[in-house]
Amino acid sequence: MRKTATALATIFALGAGAAQAADLRMSWWGGDSRHIATQEALKACGEKHGHTIQPEFTGWTGHQEKVTTQLAGGTEADIMQINWPWLPLLSLDGSGFADLREYSDTIDLGQWPExxxxSGTMNGKLNGLPIxxxxxxxxxxxASFEKAGVPLPSTWDDLISAxxxxxxxxxxxxxxxxxTGQNGLTAVLIVSLATTQMTGKDLIDPATNTVAWTAEELQKGIEFHQSLVDQGVIRSWKTVAGGGNVELFELPAWSDGRIAGSYEWDSTYSKFNDPLEEGQELVPVKLLTVQDAVTEGVYRKPSMVFSISKNSKNPEAAAQIVNCLLNEPEGIQALGDSRGIPASRIASETLADSGAINPQLLAANRIVMEAKGPTVSPFNEHPEVREIFQDTLEAHAYGQISAADAAVEIIEGVNGVLEKF
Known part of the structure; x- marks a missing residue:
């Protein structure tokens, strides 16, 4: 009897070992801190589940092209960090990546609201899990507002008065x-925010995949941004360009408080707060709204997703590692906030309870998560859509085109891009 039990135990052990002997690859982009954190997490999760994961990491530049080439040739990594706006470019019909719902017994999808x-689903298939x-x-x-003797703004009118x-x-x-900075990107985002608040609609109608705003609605958004320039609230496009389009957080005027506010990703809090001189501190506030706003118009999206290759020879093993990275203590602690505050409920709660996240970053993320607004289409960040929007706003800023004509040109140009999809 003992020999039989021993033999069965040996068989089970060998079977378990065989199931766990997967050799996987994982690819991502980022900076040094993300590279170090991710390699530590892969080591911890690999040891826990018995897998070996080869890391493949690069900087941001060229990563999309690399992934696109790999997908075309079927040579992609088992696990991939994918930028959210890439999903419709790489998997419009949902067939570009594995459907993660097929691995719901391994990945605890209950840690994410539906x-x-x-937001990571294409054509009914969960192609990417929000990180x-x-x-x-x-x-x-x-400090700048206290020096001026005015309270922090809660509406656009407050900011204009300040x-x-x-x-x-x-x-x-x-x-x-x-x-206006970032080569006009911030101008695009402010025009979009104002227009969304006025209309309750995102730039792109998901039902028709065409621009949702009328030319008259967009014209009002463009004119709103210009009014901020005219009233001395923000620097003009010409001033920003004349200074070399230097990143805001690199400007002395930002460090010493002469420029006292911006509209940025919540996850970039430290990047903008760290350069400030001693005695100054950034604080997040709820979204400023225009008069008669019908929504706060929050621009909320997955920063990036983890996807599994449809060609992976060991998708179950890959799913184990994805779950470990996002939902299990070993992965959560190793990754920390290297990719922002985790979307996984258990991960965010674990890091918050351990004091691993800056309180101001937590406050900023809470504002984002609680604010209301229409669902944002990933096509907002399509390179051609952004280029059309930015170039046309620049022409308007230099007086080369009216706000009315700029609105028509943007809508026609963006619809031209969307027709391809």
Missing amino acids: EQLE STTGRVFFFNK ASVFKEKLGEDYFPFDA
Whole structure:
């Protein structure tokens, strides 16, 4: 009897070992801190589940092209970090990646609300699991506003009123906000925010995959952004370009508080707060709204997703590692906030309870998660859509085209891009 039991135990052990002997690959982009954290997490999760995972990491530049080439040739990694806007480009019909719902016995999908899972779903197939959910939020330099003797703004009107006080009490080179930088990207986002607040609609109608705004609605958004320039709330496009389009957080005017606010991803809090001089601190505030706004218009999206290759020889093993990275203590602690505040409920709670996340970053993320707004289409970030929007707004900023004509040109150009899909 003992020999039989021993033999069975040996068989089970060998069987378990064979099931766990998967050799996997994982690819991602990022900086040094993310590379180190991810390799530590893969080592911990690999040891826990008996798999070996080969890391393949790069910087941001060229990573999309690399993944696209690998997918075309069927040579992609088993586990991939995919930028959310790439999903419709790489898997419009849902067949580009494995359907993660098929591995729900291994991956605890209950740690994500259905809304977040839907954001990673293409044509009914869960192609990507949100790693973190990020959104645009308003950050203001509390010290600058205190110096000017005005409270932090809670509406656009508050911010506009603060501009004149800044200039009167602090100097003509003081601005309470910045909304033109990043080669015009911030201008696009502010125009989009204002137009969404006025209409309750995202740029793109998901039902028709065409621009949801009328030319008249978009014109109002463009004119709103220009009014911020005219009233001295923000720097003009020409001023920003004349300074070399330097990143805001690299400007001395940002570090010393002469520019006292911006509209940024919640996950970039440290990048913008760290350069500030001693005694200054950024604080997040709820989304500023225009008069008669019908929604807060939050721009919320998955920052990135984890996907599993449809060609993986060991998809169950890959699913084990994905679950470990996002839902199990070994992966959660190793990854930390290297990809922002985790979207997984258990991961975010674990890190928050351990004090591993900056309180201001937590506050910013809470604002993003609680705010209301229409679902954001990933096509908002299609390179051609962004280029059309930015180039047309620049022409308007230089007086080469009216706001009315700019609105028509943007809508026609964006619809032209969307027709391809």
